[in-house]
Amino acid sequence: MYPTDYRYTKDHEWIKVSGETGTIGITDYAQHELGDVVFVEMPAVGAKVEAGKVFGTVESVKAVSEIFAPVSGEVTETNAVLTGTPETLNSDPHGDGWLIKIKLATPSEVSGLMDAAAYQAFISEKETSA
Amino acid sequence: MRYLPKSTSERREMLDAVGVPSIETLFESIPEQFRLKAPLNLPAAMSEQEIIEYFRARSSENSVGYTSFLGAGVYNHLRSVVTDALIQRGEFLTSYTPYQAEISQGTLQAIFEFQTLMCQLTGMEVANASMWDGSTATTEAVLMAERLTGRHRVVVARSLHPEYRQVLDTYTRNLGLRIDEIGFTGSGQVDATRLENALTSETAAVVVQSPNFFGVLEQMPSLAALAHAKGALLVVSISEGVSLGAVRPPAEADIVAMEGQSFGLAPSYGGPYAGVIATRDKFVRQMPGRLAGETVDGNGKRGYVLTLATREQHIRREKATSNICTNQALCALAVNIHLCLLGKEGLKELAAQNLAKARFALDALEKIRGVRRAFTGPFFNEFVVEFPRSVKMINAELLKHKIIGPLPVGSYFSELTKRGLFCVTETMSRAEIERMAAAIRDILSKPI
Amino acid sequence: MKTEEIKPTDRIKTVGRHISRNEGLIFEESAPGKRAFELPPLDVPAVDPRTALGADFVRDSIEGFPEVSEIEVVRHFTRLSTWNYAIDLGMYPLGSCTMKYNPRVNEFVARLEGIATEHPYQPQELSQGCLKILQLLMNCLTEITGMDSGTLEPAAGAQGELTGLLLIRAYLEDTQGHPRKVVLIPDSAHGTNPATAVIAGYDVQNVPSDERGQIDIARLKEIVNGDVAAMMVTNPSTLGVFEQNIAEAAHILHEHGALLYMDGANMNALAGVARPGDFGVDVMHLNLHKTFSTPHGGGGPGAGPVMVKQLLEPYLPIPVLLEKNGQLSLENRKPKTIGRVRAFGGNFGVLVRALAYTLAYGPGIRQATEDAVLNANYIRKKLEDVFDLPFNSPSMHEVVFSDARQKKNGVNTMDIAKRLIDYGFHPYTTAFPLIVPGAMMIEPTESESKQECDLFVEAMRSIAEEAATDPELVKHAPHSTKVGRLDEVGAARKPVLRWKPKPKAL
Helix, strand or coil, rough: CCCCEEEEECCCEEEEEEEEEEEEECCCCHHHHHHCCCCCCCCCCCCCECCCCEEEEEEEECCCCEECCCCCEEEEEECCCHCCCCHHHHCCCCCCCCCCEECCCCCHHHHHHHHHHHHHHHHHHHHCCC | CCCCCCHHHHHHHHHHHHHHCHHHHCCCCCCHHHHCCCCCCCCCCHHHHHHHHHHHHHHHCCCCCEEEEECCCCCCCCCCCHHHHHHHCCCCCCCCCCCCCHHEEHHHHHHHHHHHHHHHCCCCCCCCEEEHHHHHHHHHHHHHHHHCCCCEEEECCCCCHHHHHHHHHHCCCCCCCCEEEEEEECCCCCCHCCCCCCCCEEEEEEEEEEECCEEEEEHHHHHHHHHCCCCCCEEECCCCCHHHHCCCCCCCCCCCEEECCCCCCCCCHHCCCCEEEEECCCHHCCCCCCCCEEEECCCCEEEEECCCHHCHHHHHHHHCCCCCCCCCCHHHHHHHHHHHHHHHHHHHHHHHHHHHHHHHHHHHHHHHCCEECCCCCCEEEEEEEECCHHHHHHHHHHHCCCCCCCHHCCCCCCCCCCCCEECCCCCHHHHHHHHHHHHHHHHHHCCC | CCCCCCCHHHHHHHCCCCCHCCCCCCCHHCCCCCCCCCCCCCCCCCCHHHHCCCCCCCCCCCCCCCCCHHHHHHHHHHHHHHHHHCCCCCCCECCCCCCCCCHHHHHHHCCCHHHHCCCCCCCHHHCHHHHHHHHHHHHHHHHHHCCCEEEECCCCCHHHHHHHHHHHHHHHHHHCCCCCCCCEEEECCHHHHHHHHHHHEEEEEEEECCCCCCCCHHHHHHCCCCCCCEEEECCCCCCCCCCCHHHHHHHHHCCCEEEEEEEHHHHHHCCCCCCCCCCCCEEEEEECCCCCCCCCCCCCCCCCEEEHHHHHHHHCCCCCCEEEEEEEECCCCCCCCCCCCCCCCHHHHHHHHHHHHHHHHHHHHHHHHHHHHHHHHHHHHCCCCEEECCCCCCCCEEEEEEEEHHHHCCCCCHHHHHHHHHCCCCCECCCCCCCCCCCEECCCCCCHHHHHHHHHHHHHHHHHHHHHCHHHHHHCCCCCCCCCCCCCHHHHHHHCCCCCCCCCCC
């Protein structure tokens, strides 16, 4: 379910690293918790994002969730699809529903993130203790 | 007590059901030292008749029987009795905010219509469900421009209503927003040259009022061009909305903050009124206040809901676009009904009558020696007149004729003494205008 | 082929229901030339707007503006009104909203000539009636709250909150040289509290609740320091429970030079019984559209007077009411004022209604408070065996249940609320306060008779049973309204926020 080549955060973001670039999105668990997404707020191209800091928001009808950057970098692309069809975040959170692409500032930051197995365990524990 | 639907025995029954000996038990969670032992020292309870008599007595101590030429942000216009008959229906008067859309379609559809009317009047693309009044709407529009541009300086026309400006100051003092002021020329309009020089790459907005405090109309296209050239937004404040029946709307504005009092709301000694913010579609997510949107139910039936609520305080909390919760819904409904009653032709005719009456009054005044209009720019139904002596003294004499004279402008602008702001609407009869002019001629003909 | 008998109900469906159930937008009923209002004839020479204003300023016509007759306006809005629930129809058990009866004499007096007609700039000597009304209301409110002074200017509770925080800010700047940085807000607070703190230029820090849902005093002691300007507290809390340690909280704050702000939204539990000024509150606002019966009108107008202790009096907003030689006046000069929070003074029409309400009760206002608390406790008693009660503390004027038991069948607080509509009631407050997941906040107010309370209890008990035996019925409620649950997602994704005329056919 959770792509093995992605890395994950405790706040339910994922990052797929390819050399110096990373694609960032939110996980299936996150989109399920949010419900129907109505609006996505993303930074501008060229903006800097910082590991652990908010870089955007995802809105459902009744709630707003902040999205935290898994690693630091500079935004090179934002997903235009989400402007017109934010529901893509619900239907394909790990693929077409990606949020931003960045140029990594410190690639070594990635190693501090969870792998798919660790993330799966993390959310299983959340679900049983809920 | 007539508002309490319980008999003594019913109270006893309910206390028994709860399982407590007396009502005092239910207040034991309040620490003993704070529980009041004696009744409050309030006026004795009044019957309905006594309440009416109390307020009737107060009403006789006000200005009934006087003719007033005051405007300056609060306007006397004709109001239809139909409006009150409709807003006094319990389903409108005593209903709650329409969070539960299925049982609030009346309110929601009316809000949707109100939003549409505000767009039609102002030339904007989207409008909200109301703000508290024109002064707070103008302030919120400035804060909105700040959020949209990320800039923290604002250029404000001196001819913005001074009290609106004071409210803006109160709100922005603690938010790091810097306000620069731009004066006016002999026409009464914003000094465009000075404005151009005051704009920087840090300017979030240019704020003007039209008709402005002096009643003069501002040149929107050129002001907008100046603002936009520097990446600033144009915020236009409108306090006399009836002007939009004859005057072209500020279509070049980015945000319009309007006061709706002129559309069917009684002056009521200062409130409640109804402000509104109208803007372009692309700015809607930064707009404060409630919004009603069109949608469908599960059967495809058209209906209305409050939408884009994530901007608001109950969801966004400290990151909200505003702290507004209660707005001016019933007043906005009255405005809605009033505008539907006036309709396209009625509003046009109303505005034309205002133009005619104001010009008739100005002509009558300018026939008096030593009296002339203070500014040269185009005006709607308000104008400033310069007198050979103190306006306060003239007004004191006018009161003896049971006339409330113009607002002394010198109270707000120290360089504009001996000038009075007149407002003449469709409600002012020719006879009263002539009587006022004759009284002033008489007053001025006597030595001081 | 079997021919089916056409039943009368089917014929309605085929012919179409009368327009009163399907009233469209007023714009859809417009036709050129219709008008609903006629002006008296002009008694001065007419002017041509184009000549008077100049071509640059003149407007032709407003496209799409309504063109209907008087009867169409009356029918349109009358029909719309029939789609609304209202206090005049039945109970609103909305917690924290205090939806009580809106006395009609209040409407009458607010409309009197000489009350509704007065201009805020008219001479003071011609406004003594209005000013006396303001003075008497202020006196009554200070007596009820146990405070020293205040302002009637704020247009709503949220604006009252802002005024209160600005007063605190001015006081700290004036007496201590700086405004400090942080406002403490319980996690159970109404959303306007943190939103307001930010506008006042403060950072928000959450104060956690303890296991009883009260302010955690031990934690409070730890976090109050020289950076804290104030704490904003609602009392009774948004759980409807009196804050037992409010006096101690006030003491802790005062010791550190900070102030206590009280959100007066729940004053309906205290009027005539206890006074915030007595338990350490320095500044508070009142919601006249809650405790003082002024009508909600579909969302407003309200009024949010702010009451203060003497230490904040110098900073009150202008204009201030003064009395000299028996004459009242509004004064715009006040050396340390925070300034003006809105133009022209307060929502006078709302203030008139609140005074009329207060005069109707006099000292008997205590009875209203007692009835409100009795109603809430009665409903609590009758429902606590079927709904989960997250906190066992004594309820005052409102009670908070949760959907924990019904959740087991997939039925949540919103579903139960929507099903309540089918029983003829407006829903209670759902999903607030945030510290109770699946909250159901119920405040009946004193305006509900025993019969209405019993009906409400019956309805809720019936829904609890439905949640257990037929959850789908509850989850798809309401079934009996003009429209069913509306697509809020679609409304937010592709907002349609105004009517537009159809493009003319080419």
